[in-house]
Structures are given as structure tokens and as C-alpha cells.
Amino acid sequence: MQKTLIILAHPNMAQSRLNKALIETVKDEPNVTVHDIYATYKNADAIDVAKEQALLLAHDRIIFQFPLYWYSTPSLLKEWQDKVLEYGFAFGSTGDKLKGKEFKVGVTIGAAEEAYQPSGMMQATINELLKPLQTMALMTQMVFTPIFTVYGALSITDTELAQKAKEYQSIITTAQWNHA
Secondary structure, three states: OOOEEEEEOOOOHHHOOHHHHHHHHHOOOOOEEEEEHHHHOOOHHHOOHHHHHHHHHOOOEEEEEEEOEOOEOOHHHHHHHHHHOOEOOOEOOOOOOOOOOEEEEEEEOOOOHHHOOOOOOOOOOHHHHOHHHHHHHHHOOOEEOOOEEEOOOOOOOHHHHHHHHHHHHHHHOOOOOOOO
């Protein structure tokens, strides 16, 4: 199994039901590292760029896992991107350190899936809203793979959540993500 790094970005993991369930299912998998950036850093100024880049280099696959915040990532993850994925490391004429690594987004969402349709309340799909992450993968030469979603944070049953957590575990342990 390839080495997988989950960059977990939840500002209040202690109160999380969905993200906690996903992490509990995969945290003990061999070759999986869960890196909780909110537990590691009090703010963006504390981000240790060299440490974060070393973590990225030590893994074959990268996941950004987070709850959807105002149709994007929580702020610390965005600031992490700005600092860690710097010119010369992740992009630019010599910035090819992430080239060929598989990249996935694992996102939990409050509203039901129906809300994230062109005709739904948000008038956009989750893929459309998270297009900047796909573009980031493109710019850093990573291989963008299908987004993993858990919708309906306020209405999902324990049984449905357990099923989604098992699905997440299955994806993470799959040899190739291109079709996962």
C-alpha cells in the first residue's frame, strides 16, 4: 500500500461527528498518517514549512480532509497551502516535488446532496465549488482524484455515517485512486 498523508483541517475536531468517524476508521491503517493541522498549529504564523514539506515528500498520496466552510476550506488549510506549497517546492520552474502524487479531497458538508446541484439551493455542485483545489493539484503536478463527500451533517444517521466511513476506509486502502 502506498503511504497516505491525511491533512486534517477541522477547527473543532472535539465537536465533530462526521470527520471524527472518518478518521477513527482510517487512523490505524498501515501506511496512513493523520496530520491534524489545527491540533498542531495555533495559527498560520506557527506553520513549520520545512516540517510540512518533509511530510509531503514522505508520502505518495495526499488527502485534504475538512468540513466545508463557506463553500471552501477552513482558513488554516488555505493558509497552510499559501505557506507550504511555495514556489520552487510545489510549482515553478524547479517546483516539482509533488509531481505524480495522487491528491484527494475528503469533505463533509452540512446540507443534503440535493442542495449542491445546479438547480439546488447552492446552484453549484461540490466539484464546481472546490475547483480551486483541482487547479492547485494541476499547478503542483499532482494527480487529482474524485472528491469524497459526506453530505447532510445534521441529518445523517449513525448507520449511514458508518457506511460512509467504511467507504472512506476502502478508498484509502485501494491501490489506485484514479477510479475511487
